[in-house]
Amino acid sequence: MILEVADIRIQPGRQAEFDAAIQHGLATVISHAQGFCGFKVHKGIESPERYLLTIWWATLEDHTVGFRESPAFAQWRAIVGPFFAQPPVVEHFDLLAKSAD
Template identity: 65%
Template sequence: MILEHCDIEIDPAKQKEFEEAILRGVDTVISKAKGFKGYKVNHSIETPSRYLLLIYWDTLENHTVDFRGSTAFADWRAIVGPFFAKPPFVEHMTLVGKST
């Protein structure tokens, strides 16, 4: 399983609208993508403009090829892109360990 880590910065004055948009975007667009396994959205307490979107994919290619190469990616960006203060920082991770 692959974890997509997406660090997003927005205008904190638009927090309520962005939170509605990101949840709607994941639920209506990303969740239907091949290999999608789940997600979390976290909001920073210390930095109100910062959000972390964590998406679990079966494979790296499910995100980088299947989703990003689809029309669904444009649909996703149309929903959340207007809120971005700068392009999000995205990287992919694999699990090394966890506690239960």
């Protein structure tokens, strides 16, 4: 499984709107993508305009090709993109170690 981490910075004062938009986009677009395995969204405390979106994908290609090169990506960006203060920084990670559940 691959972890996508998106560091998102939104325009000041739009947190409530973005909170609703990102949850809508995750529920209606991303959660239906091939290879989607789950997500978490964290809001910044010290930096209230900063969000960390983590999405688990079955394979790297499920995100980089299957989702990003599909019409669904444009739908996702239409929902969340208007709030961005700058383009998100996105990276992918493999699991090295974890605590016991």
